[in-house]
Amino acid sequence: AQSVTQLGSHVSVSEGALVLLRCNYSSSVPPYLFWYVQYPNQGLQLLLKYTTGATLVKGINGFEAEFKKSETSFHLTKPSAHMSDAAEYFCAVSWGNAGNMLTFGGGTRLMVKP
Amino acid sequence: GAVVSQHPSWVICKSGTSVKIECRSLDFQATTMFWYRQFPKQSLMLMATSNEGSKATYEQGVEKDKFLINHASLTLSTLTVTSAHPEDSSFYICSAIPAGNSGANVLTFGAGSRLTVL
Numbered sequence: 001a002q003s004v005t006q007l008g009s010h011v012s013v014s015e016g017a018l019v020l021l022r023c024n025y026s027s028s029v030p031p032y033l034f035w036y037v038q039y040p041n042q043g044l045q046l047l048l049k050y051t052t053g054a055t056l057v058k059g060i061n062g063f064e065a066e067f068k069k070s071e072t073s074f075h076l077t078k079p080s081a082h083m084s085d086a087a088e089y090f091c092a093v094s095w096g097n098a099g100n101m102l103t104f105g106g107g108t109r110l111m112v113k114p
Numbered sequence: 115g116a117v118v119s120q121h122p123s124w125v126i127c128k129s130g131t132s133v134k135i136e137c138r139s140l141d142f143q144a145t146t147m148f149w150y151r152q153f154p155k156q157s158l159m160l161m162a163t164s165n166e167g168s169k170a171t172y173e174q175g176v177e178k179d180k181f182l183i184n185h186a187s188l189t190l191s192t193l194t195v196t197s198a199h200p201e202d203s204s205f206y207i208c209s210a211i212p213a214g215n216s217g218a219n220v221l222t223f224g225a226g227s228r229l230t231v232l
Contacts, residue, residue, distance in 0.1 A: 036223075041123075041205075041226070041228060042225050042226060043118075043120070043207050043223040043224050043225040043226040044158075044207065044209075044223040045223070046221075046223075090157060090158070102160070102221070104157040104158045104159075105157060106156070106157045107155075107156070107157050
């Protein structure tokens with residue numbers, strides 16, 4: 001079965017430090033890749049997505065992610081963390097770009113220390 | 115941009131009662147909507163695909179008689195948790211795809227509805 005793995009259920013960084021959230025998926029079939037952010041008691045907000053084209057994708061709030069096919073990875077980064085970045089982040093993968101084929105990773109809670 | 119609204123955002127009910135959650139696409143028509151369930155500190159699990167004008171498609175292990183889905187119009191899907199029990203307490207999230215599209219790359223999520231069954 002296809003799967004999405006987010007390494008680290010909790011990540012803690014200091015304000016101003018680099019944010020790196022890891023996401024790996026299990027298939028060699030080119031997927032569609034997404035990162036979502038969820039603030040407490042809210043739904044999911046799309047940060048960025050990769051469908052085709054350039055493998056380095058820039059999203060909202062200064063986040064970006066790079067699709068590395070050889071590593072089956074789509075890690076999320078931000079050069080400098082803000083306190084407002086503290087939230088839950090979900091990586092999601094769709095094989096076939098169908099709405100009901102979206103598989104979510106387990107989520108990573110990002111904590112930002114002052 | 116596309117907006118999906120869920121109502122209510124919070125609901126508390128007694129065990130044995132039924133609860134209806136609405137998912138509306140505010141500025142677009144959606145022939146397909148999806149319902150997810152999220153337990154505390156866990157990821158989202160797809161429960162069912164809601165199709166306008168036809169029966170919903172449920173994922174394996176989801177009881178269709180327990181979680182009734184109705185998609186009667188192009189802007190509204192409802193999820194009814196029937197005879198709710200404490201184990202049904204969860205965060206329910208919907209998403210929608212604009213009519214004419216089918217891809218996961220155009221999904222818009224609602225803000226979620228937290229159900230607590232006493």
